[in-house]
Amino acid sequence: xxxxxxxxxxxxxxxxxxxxxxxxxxxxxxxxxxxxxxxxxxxxxxxxxxxxxxxxxxxxxxxxxxxxxxxxxxxxxxxxxxxxxxxxxxxxxxxxxxxxxxxxxxxxxxxxxxxxxxxxxxxxxxxxxxxxxxxxxxxxxxxxxxxxxxxxxxxxxxxxxxxxxxxxxxxxxxxxxxxxxxxxxxxxxxxxxxxxxxxxxxxxxxxxxx
Amino acid sequence: xxxxxxxxxxxxxxxxxxxxxxxxxxxxxxxxxxxxxxxxxxxxxxxxxxxxxxxxxxxxxxxxxxxxxxxxxxxxxxxxxxxxxxxxxxxxxxxxxxxxxxxxxxxxxxxxxxxxxxxxxxxxxxxxxxxxxxxxxxxxxxxxxxxxxxxxxxxxxxxxxxxxxxxxxxxxxxxxxxxxxxxxxxxxxxxxxxxxxxxxxxxxxxxxxxxxxxxxxxxxxxxxxxxxxxxxxxxxxxxxxxxxxxxxxxxxxxxxxxxxxxxxxxxxxxxxxxxxxxxxxxxxxxxxxxxxxxxxxxxxxxxxxxxxxxx
Numbered sequence: 001x002x003x004x005x006x007x008x009x010x011x012x013x014x015x016x017x018x019x020x021x022x023x024x025x026x027x028x029x030x031x032x033x034x035x036x037x038x039x040x041x042x043x044x045x046x047x048x049x050x051x052x053x054x055x056x057x058x059x060x061x062x063x064x065x066x067x068x069x070x071x072x073x074x075x076x077x078x079x080x081x082x083x084x085x086x087x088x089x090x091x092x093x094x095x096x097x098x099x100x101x102x103x104x105x106x107x108x109x110x111x112x113x114x115x116x117x118x119x120x121x122x123x124x125x126x127x128x129x130x131x132x133x134x135x136x137x138x139x140x141x142x143x144x145x146x147x148x149x150x151x152x153x154x155x156x157x158x159x160x161x162x163x164x165x166x167x168x169x170x171x172x173x174x175x176x177x178x179x180x181x182x183x184x185x186x187x188x189x190x191x192x193x194x195x196x197x198x199x200x201x202x203x204x205x206x207x208x209x210x
Numbered sequence: 211x212x213x214x215x216x217x218x219x220x221x222x223x224x225x226x227x228x229x230x231x232x233x234x235x236x237x238x239x240x241x242x243x244x245x246x247x248x249x250x251x252x253x254x255x256x257x258x259x260x261x262x263x264x265x266x267x268x269x270x271x272x273x274x275x276x277x278x279x280x281x282x283x284x285x286x287x288x289x290x291x292x293x294x295x296x297x298x299x300x301x302x303x304x305x306x307x308x309x310x311x312x313x314x315x316x317x318x319x320x321x322x323x324x325x326x327x328x329x330x331x332x333x334x335x336x337x338x339x340x341x342x343x344x345x346x347x348x349x350x351x352x353x354x355x356x357x358x359x360x361x362x363x364x365x366x367x368x369x370x371x372x373x374x375x376x377x378x379x380x381x382x383x384x385x386x387x388x389x390x391x392x393x394x395x396x397x398x399x400x401x402x403x404x405x406x407x408x409x410x411x412x413x414x415x416x417x418x419x420x421x422x423x424x425x426x427x428x429x430x431x432x433x434x435x436x437x438x439x440x441x442x443x444x445x446x447x448x449x450x451x452x453x454x455x456x457x458x459x460x461x462x463x464x465x466x467x468x469x470x471x472x473x474x475x476x477x478x479x480x481x482x483x484x485x486x487x488x489x490x491x492x493x494x495x496x497x498x499x500x501x502x503x504x505x506x507x508x509x510x511x512x513x514x515x516x517x518x519x520x521x
Contacts (some may be wrong), residue, residue: 028269031292097289110330111323115287115302122285130282144283144304 007201010208012041017168018131022124026176029084029123030096035175036124043194044167049069051167053156058087058171060182068121072129072142076193078165080129080142082121084174084183086149089117091179107149114147121145128170128185138200166194225295225320228308231278233258233316242320246295258318264294274305278314281307288323299324314440361435363413364420372434376444376492379432383446383485390485392492393443394499395423395461396507398477400439415476426460442496447484454482479507 015038023036044051050120062084071079086107093113109117133140150158170185189197219226220239225246228237246253248261259266273284288300295301304319310413359371367375376392383390397403397419404412416439423433423441431445447453458480465478481503483489488498 004468025269027271028267075500110333111286111326112289112330115323116289119285119287119290121281126276126282126284130276130280134280142283144285193326 003205004206007198008041010201010204012038014132015128017141018127019124019172021131023125024129025123026120029119030176030178032095035172035173037175038170039173040171042169042171044169046165046167046188053167054152056169057152058182058184059084061184062152063087065152065155066109066117067148067150067155068117068125068145070122070125070129070142070145070147072140074141075138076133076140076189076190076196078187078193080125080185080187082125082145082185083155083182084181088179088181088183092120092174092176092181093117095179097175109149117147118145121147125185129187130195138196165189166191168194217340221255223321225301227253227316227320229258229316229318231316233274235261236315245297245299245301245322247318258316262294264296272295274316274410277305277307278316281309295320300327304323334397361420362419364435366424367432367434368419369434369436370437372432372442372444373492375432375434379444379446380485380490380492384490388496389447389487391443391445391447392483392485392495392499393454393457394436394481394483394496394503394505395419395441396479397439397445398479398507403476419476419478423461423462426457426464434514442499458482479503481506 019036019038023034026036027034042056044056061083062085066084066086066089068082069079086109087138090107090109090113093109093116095113096116125145126142129142132138165188168187168189170187172183172185174181175182219237222239222241225242226237226239227235229235234255234257235253237459238248238458240252243249246262253261273286276282277284284303286294286303286305290303291303292300294303299322302323304321306317308315308317323437359367359374361368376461379390382388385413397415400415401410403415416435419441420435422435423443427433427443427445432443434442436442443457445457461478461480465476466468481499481501483495483502486494489495
């Protein structure tokens with residue numbers, strides 16, 4: 001089997017395990033059935049002139065986006081961004097607060113809304129990055145999430161400002177009751193950090209084939 | 211320095227709890243005493259779940275273990291977790307780890323956000339009230355607009371609306387080089403209907419005539435009450451002026467179906483003029499149609515109409 005394909009599969013499996021744990025915690029907190037899947041992942045070089053972020057984001061991530069970001073350092077350095085369409089997040093917040101996904105067309109978020117997204121973002125990102133760190137025996141220290149509401153263009157500029165970054169893109173699907181929210185987790189890593197990660201994956205792969 | 215740092219924590223305007231890695235409370239600051247009504251002497255040394263039983267949930271347990279083991283930071287929003295500290299106030303909770311030598315400590319912050327909740331709820335209430343007012347205003351605007359353009363009795367357009375719509379129809383006919391017919395319709399002997407049967411009967415007659423005329427034309431044609439017992443119809447004649455005959459025969463048919471109220475028989479006099487033959491503006495067309503209607507009225511026959519094109 002193609003070497004790269006195996007590494008991607010291992011990474012995807014790790015992320016799905018951690019996403020599952022995050023979903024389980026969110027289910028307990030909200031008392032609703034929540035599923036979180038990572039159906040696909042990709043790795044890009046932000047320095048590559050051919051790389052265009054908007055061509056690789058899920059199509060549903062259009063218009064206004066809600067982004068939770070955590071920064072981490074020590075063995076792995078970089079930033080992880082959890083991105084969802086703002087309108088869908090509004091429905092999710094309403095579901096958590098009122099128990100119904102009220103059809104609220106406004107994109108006005110108040111402090112309470114931001115706090116809820118901060119909690120959700122922290123649980124998901126903590127789980128994903130934390131599980132990686134745990135599995136790979138790599139210590140990660142990260143901040144609590146910053147939450148921002150962006151247009152897609154401004155978000156793209158923000159990502160593209162980070163030179164010498166490798167981008168690990170996780171395509172995610174978040175299902176709560178009958179609401180399906182497609183989004184992405186974008187992890188910016190320095191080249192060195194990505195190499196460390198892929199080295200560790202290699203070790204797992206080799207153990208697997210022993 | 212330690213004393214100063216201790217005093218800082220003790221006097222912070224947010225609740226601060228420090229536990230060891232067995233989750234026994236080492237520090238319970240002044241704010242925690244104030245908000246929880248639990249004295250530090252009753253809290254220190256006890257397990258955090260004993261003092262704050264609402265924290266004793268599976269997800270809090272898992273989060274706390276992850277914080278102690280990996281040093282991750284956890285955040286819990288007040289909107290999602292109520293009554294961790296008993297009472298009506300709302301708290302965001304931050305949990306992180308402190309380390310000294312080999313020892314690990316849990317650092318829990320309770321940040322009071324009750325004022326934000328109150329302000330947000332007040333704003334939401336205010337916005338709801340504004341929305342209700344806005345809906346009422348729009349409803350009233352519609353009523354005012356209707357009063358300005360629609361006849362109160364029959365519900366069809368009034369003279370003001372007619373002139374606006376007629377101008378547009380003539381503009382369109384000029385551009386497309388097409389023919390427009392204007393019918394001026396009068397209810398015969400309307401005064402005697404009122405005098406004999408009363409004004410109620412007269413009003414009913416007008417309503418029925420309005421309905422009948424509306425049903426005789428297409429949705430995009432114009433019907434309006436011109437005033438008193440006079441009505442006006444305006445419609446395009448796509449092929450030639452003879453199209454008016456179809457409309458007239460529909461009016462007559464409907465009139466015969468519904469024209470009597472009690473013993474009152476309604477008859478109409480209709481005068482017709484055409485753009486561009488009879489005039490290139492609405493005033494000319496009305497004058498011609500009115501003259502034609504007058505001639506029709508003098509005609510003793512039933513279902514009187516007069517086509518002004520003969521002039």
